[in-house]
Amino acid sequence: METSKLLVNVIFYAVAAFAVVSAFGVALSKNIVRSAFALLAVLFSAAALYALMKADFIFAIQILVYVGGILVLIIFAIMLTQRIVDVNLSNPSVPTAPAVAVVICVLLILVGVLLANSGELPKATAPQAVADKPMTSVVGEMLMRDYLYPFEIVSVLLLACLIGAAFLARKEVKEG
Numbered sequence: 001m002e003t004s005k006l007l008v009n010v011i012f013y014a015v016a017a018f019a020v021v022s023a024f025g026v027a028l029s030k031n032i033v034r035s036a037f038a039l040l041a042v043l044f045s046a047a048a049l050y051a052l053m054k055a056d057f058i059f060a061i062q063i064l065v066y067v068g069g070i071l072v073l074i075i076f077a078i079m080l081t082q083r084i085v086d087v088n089l090s091n092p093s094v095p096t097a098p099a100v101a102v103v104i105c106v107l108l109i110l111v112g113v114l115l116a117n118s119g120e121l122p123k124a125t126a127p128q129a130v131a132d133k134p135m136t137s138v139v140g141e142m143l144m145r146d147y148l149y150p151f152e153i154v155s156v157l158l159l160a161c162l163i164g165a166a167f168l169a170r171k172e173v174k175e176g
Helices: 005-026 032-052 056-080 098-115 135-145 148-169
Strands: none
Touching: 005 032, 005 056, 032 056, 135 148
16 A cells, blocks of 8 residues: 555544544533534544545535534524523433443444445445546536526525524514
8 A cells, every 4th residue: 555545544544533532522521512612523523534535515515514604503502591501401311321232233233234245335426526627616517507406495495494493583572
């Protein structure tokens, strides 16, 4: 194996291990702020994995949407909530035995599927980027040519959801 491929593999597995450790931090932290910052590490690790796999479009979307939008919204919601530290949990115990059993079952199923396929991964059906065109260009052309109608339908659906959420969240003005 070439030195560059070996280095990329080492970096990939290091970032993947960091993502798994950070995910455990999200799940096991009793402090919601630490859990949110561990989620930040998980999302950045996922973006780094996408970058290592040369999926530049998904990398950019991961950073812009999840890290830049969703996580910042979560952190602001945590920071703006009054007395979040004083909240008493109604169920402070975590049922670890059933969770461990489910994780072991899923792991055994995954190992069984991998062994049944004799270690071969399915072939990717995504379009390959042309040597002189980045993947973002290919995805953009597909969105505006082949998937224009589904893209617009989803945008109208999201707009309707946003209007509905604003309607439900608004304060009622009482006439008096």
